[in-house]
Amino acid sequence: MSDGEDTDNADESPEEGAGEEAPAEAEPPEEELADPDEFDRRLDEAAELVEAAETEDDLDEADETIDEIEADLDAATLPTPEPEVGEDEDPEDVEPPDPKEEFEDRISDLRDDIEEQRGPYVEDITDVLDGAGTTITTSEWTHEGEDEVAEAVSAFFADASDTLGEDFELTAEEPEAVAEELEAVTETIGETELDPDDDAQTIATLLDRSETLESDLDDAMVWSDLEVREQLRRQGFYDVLDPSVTKDFPPELSAIYVYEAQGEVEPILEALDSFGSDFMEKDILDVLEHLAPEEAFDPVHALAQRRNKQPVRILGRIGDEAACDTLEDFLGGGDVELEKITLRSLGMIGAEQSTDPVAQRLAADNREIRSSAARALGLIGDTRAVEPLGDVLEDDDADEVRASAAWALNQIGTERALETAAEYADDRSYLVQSEAEKAESV
Known part of the structure; x- marks a missing residue:
């Protein structure tokens, strides 16, 4: 009997085995979803690191932490949020939002915060000064502009000397020579071993002074700032003419300059009212900005209402x-x-x-x-x-x-x-x- 039973059981085994093959064809288990709250928590901690950072090393540590979070986020699968469906929309036509987008935005913002807190560095100063040197050598300066360039660089040398305990002094007058001396000072500053943590205030002060120099150079007068007729006048083109006939073109402009020198405002305002030329209007406004007479308020106010910057500036002077x-x-x-x-x-x-x-x-x-x-x-x-x-x-x-x-x-x-x-x-x-x-x- 037992042999028979064993035989029967043996005969039945393949059938049972065949029946047990079904689970192998079942779908694999779903991929485990990451917890969004965990990423929120880690990003909150990273934000605290960024906010508390006081040194470049602190910022590097925060940056590494964010790199780790970003890598984990890239590898993670997050639950897909339910899409917001409008009253007139078919739910099947509405794509669900990207579950990672909010975290990616936070990571990007944290990186921006880190970059904003970094520095400034000595390289930031030398970059500005290199740009200032280029401005000096590539601009076509008027005589007034050359003086303004020398004054601006001399003022920067004085500020840099006070800040670094150096003795920078401008000896040149011509723009090319001024630029050479500025280049030498820039090189000296670049070789200064200023630490972005220990010497942060010194670097910030020098950077501020460098940017002031840059601004002063932007304000200095180049030939392109002047109208063509003004360029010709400054070059002495009209000196051969009889001054009683004309000094500038058009001759009305000569009269305006005379009235400006005499401080007579009414004829200038009459000219502003009479001439329909933008060319003349700009010249007259230049004169009025210099004089800033109370009598000019009404016409200048009318121009300022068009949001023209120069009339707005003149109103402040009036x-x-x-x-x-x-x-x-x-x-x-x-x-x-x-x-x-x-x-x-x-x-x-x-x-x-x-x-x-x-x-x-x-x-x-x-x-x-x-x-x-x-x-x-x-x-x-x-x-x-x-x-x-x-x-x-x-x-x-x-x-x-x-x-x-x-x-x-x-x-x-x-x-x-x-x-x-x-x-x-x-x-x-x-x-x-x-x-x-x-x-x-x-």
Whole structure:
């Protein structure tokens, strides 16, 4: 019997084995999904590392942490979120969102934060100075421009000497020779062993002075800044003509220059009203910007309402409070250069009615606008600006903006304003420190 049973069992085994092959054809188990909350947590920790970083090594460590998170994210499979379906949309036509996109955006933002915190480095200074040298050698300077170039480089040498304890002194006058001396100083600065952590303030100060040099060179006069007839006049082209007939072309321009020299405004305004030429309008506005007469307010105000920058600048020089409503409308319009000029003009006018609209621009996204707003408040001098300027000193992430706020508090000059500025005598920024020390010494 047992043999028979064994035989039966043996006969049945293949059939049972055949029946057990089915699981091998089943679908493989689903890939394990990563937990999005875990990536959120790790990115939160990375953000804390970035925020707390004080040295380049700290930033390198944060960067490595983010690299690890990014690698893990690339390798992970995340749950796909349910798509948002509109009332008139077919769910099958709506693609679900990328579950990794939000994390990739956070990683990108953290990398941007790291780069923003790095430096500045000595290489940043030499890059700016190399650009300044190129500007000097490739520009066609007027006689006034040559003097302005030499003055700008000489001022930079003085600042760099004070900062580094060196003895840089400009001896040249011609642009080519000035550029050679600047190149030598640039090389010396490049060889200076300044550490981005230990010497951060020194590097920042030199970079600020380098950028000031760059700006001064941009403002210096080149021949292309002048109209063709002005170039010819400065080259002496018209000197052979009888001065009683004409000195410039058109002859009306000669008359305008005479009226400018005599300080007679009415004929100049009549010319502005009579000539329909943009060429003449620009020349007349140049004269009016120099004279800034009160009588020019109405025609200049009319031109400024077209958001023309030069008339806006002239209104600031004229200083009539009647312009404030118009100028305040230009704030926050998106044109950064126009807004900077407008803020400067409102500051020069100095009307307290402009304090609030100008103070609101302390929250602008653009740091140049925030800085211009702070300085405008200093020029206005309204004590209501002390508190918002103090908030800028405390909270703004751009040191140049904070320095402008400290400068403005010094300009306001009340006891409270000076005390607010003086609190930052040990500030991380040399420029803020300098203004704070001025406030302390009053």
